[in-house]
Amino acid sequence: MNTSTAATADEPPEPGQQRAYFDAIYAEQDDPYGVRTRWYERRKRELLLAALPRPRFRRAYEPGCGAAALSLSLAERCDELWCSDFHPRAVATATLLLAHLPHVRVEQRSLPQEWPHEGRFDLVVLSEVSYFLTPDDVHAMAERCNASLTADGVLVACDWRPDFAGRRCPTDEVHRLLDGLGLHRLLRHEEDDFLLQVWQRSPRSVAQAEGIR
Numbered sequence: 001m002n003t004s005t006a007a008t009a010d011e012p013p014e015p016g017q018q019r020a021y022f023d024a025i026y027a028e029q030d031d032p033y034g035v036r037t038r039w040y041e042r043r044k045r046e047l048l049l050a051a052l053p054r055p056r057f058r059r060a061y062e063p064g065c066g067a068a069a070l071s072l073s074l075a076e077r078c079d080e081l082w083c084s085d086f087h088p089r090a091v092a093t094a095t096l097l098l099a100h101l102p103h104v105r106v107e108q109r110s111l112p113q114e115w116p117h118e119g120r121f122d123l124v125v126l127s128e129v130s131y132f133l134t135p136d137d138v139h140a141m142a143e144r145c146n147a148s149l150t151a152d153g154v155l156v157a158c159d160w161r162p163d164f165a166g167r168r169c170p171t172d173e174v175h176r177l178l179d180g181l182g183l184h185r186l187l188r189h190e191e192d193d194f195l196l197q198v199w200q201r202s203p204r205s206v207a208q209a210e211g212i213r
Contacts, residue, residue: 018132021166026089031067033128044194045070048127048158051187051198052077053206057123061148063111064129068094074125075101082116084109112141115148122150126157130174131167138169138177146181151201155183158196171195 025032035041048070057078065071065083071094075081081104085091091108098104109116111133124145130138145155157178159171175197179185183199186206190196207213 018166018168022087022090026087030089030093031069033066035067035069040193041069044158044196045073047189048125048156048196049073049077051156051189051196052123053154053186053198053200053209057154058150059119059121060123060125061116061121062125062127063109063115064127064132065094065106066090066128068097068106070125070127071098071104074123075104078123079103081105082107082121084114084116086110112137112144115141115144120150120153121148122152123154124148124156126155126159126178128158128160130157130178131159131169131171133168135169135173135177138174142177142181145178146183149183149201153201154186155181155199156197158194160194161192 031037033041035045055077059080060074060078061082062071062074063084065085067090068083071081071083075098083094083098083104084107085094086109088108091106095106098106111129126145130141133141149155155178157175159174161171172195175195178197178199181199183201184203185197185199187196187198202209
């Protein structure tokens with residue numbers, strides 16, 4: 001997340017303002033948060049990838065894929081990856097960047113209304129997307145995540161913590177709502193800048209899943 005793109009807002013933006021916020025930042029460049037260039041973003045991405053409890057997943061979904069830097073890394077560990085974003089420039093950027101990967105699908109979808117219902121996922125990654133939604137929409141998205149996860153499914157949430165103009169839901173509230181799904185928490189990594197959590201349906205630790213204990 002790039003704090004220089006917008007000032008802190010006193011009130012959550014309305015939907016029209018939300019679209020204007022994204023139109024403004026994508027008008028300047030196709031990677032407005034510097035996810036492909038900043039060390040902060042690379043480090044956070046590598047922490048997220050290291051937190052995944054399995055080396056490979058069958059079918060994953062990453063809504064709010066943005067500039068698709070994380071998508072490229074997820075694609076290396078998934079047999080099939082679905083990516084989506086609501087903004088057309090983000091979709092165009094992700095489509096171009098991932099075009100060489102036949103097992104990756106990129107679509108334009110709005111959350112939570114257009115959550116995919118075609119099949120289920122054993123990995124859902126909500127990276128820097130949920131706080132753009134209202135608390136009611138986060139709750140609805142959380143329910144859709146839960147319904148979409150397979151019996152061995154994994155849910156990841158990683159979110160910027162400081163306030164900024166595009167925010168509609170506090171990060172702590174996002175994670176509280178996701179924690180309320182009743183999944184088993186595998187990891188909570190907390191820094192001043194961001195919060196990363198991983199939940200799964202299975203109660204087994206990574207070591208238990210490998211038969212180490």
